[in-house]
Amino acid sequence: MDIKKIMVIGAGQMGAGIAQVCATAGYAVTLHDQSEDALQQGIKGIERRFARSVEKERMTQEEMDAAVKQLTTASDLHAASDVDVVIEAAVEKMDVKKQIFQALDDIVPTHTILATNTSSLPITEIAASTSRPDRVIGMHFMNPVPVMKLVEVIRGIQTSDDTCMRIEKVAASLHKTTVEVKDFPGFAANRILMPMINEAITTVHEGVASKEDVDTVMKLGANHPMGPLELADFIGLDTCLYIMEVLYEGFKDSKYRPSPLLRQYVQAGWLGQKTGKGFYEYNR
Secondary structure: OOOOEEEEEOOOHHHHHHHHHHHHOOOEEEEEOOOHHHHHHHHHHHHHHHHHHHHOOOOOHHHHHHHHHOEEEEOOHHHHHHOOEEEEOOOOOHHHHHHHHHHHHHHOOOOOEEEEOOOOOOHHHHHOOOOOHHHEEEEEEOOOOOOOOEEEEEEOOOOOHHHHHHHHHHHHHOOOEEEEEEOOOOOOHHHHHHHHHHHHHHHHHOOOOOHHHHHHHHHHHOOOOOOHHHHHHHHOHHHHHHHHHHHHHHHOOHHHOOOHHHHHHHHHOOOEHHHOEOOOEOOO
């Protein structure tokens, strides 16, 4: 069956970005969130990014208008009753994701694939909460979604070859490059990235170098476009801490122990760009 209709759950930065690229590719997209305010903010953000693309001649006004027409919003999960794929981009908490997947399992058609944009949680466990574990898969987009080309496709032990093939085909239609990853804590991207960020934070905590110099080392010495502390602020320090805790709990290895300074910043509410202060300060 051809995939034509997609629901994206969660109208935050990631969900809105996923909805945007799906609509641009011609899919009929329903953006879902329990909050009407979040839905309106999500749609406004999408339209603002579209307008910027038109202004910079990355797309035509006609292409923008066509993409916008593909978008609808819904605060009721039953709007998923006729979709072919659901991509969940809700908060990174296992109990929340299980509740969503269990509810969807009773709503969507039997052929529907349930994908999660989780950055670290086990796909196998999420899949086991449904009656269709063979049609549950991880589809981890990178942030910001419209810009970043990578999608990690994560198979739970129950995920079928057909499900994997269909999701990789969807990702290709979004002009994304996929890598297939096994269901291990942190998958591939965050298993590599987060310990580097954590070590950068530890380097600052121990007084080895200032935050500015640590970022300069990685930008000029390793050709990274953004320093690890700048990147941590962009991702959100609470998200970084959560992923490090998933890695530490999953592998029981001290090399994944979260930096005390990272934990302290999160306790202080200094979460990065979204709160106006992290390792750096930002105008909100």
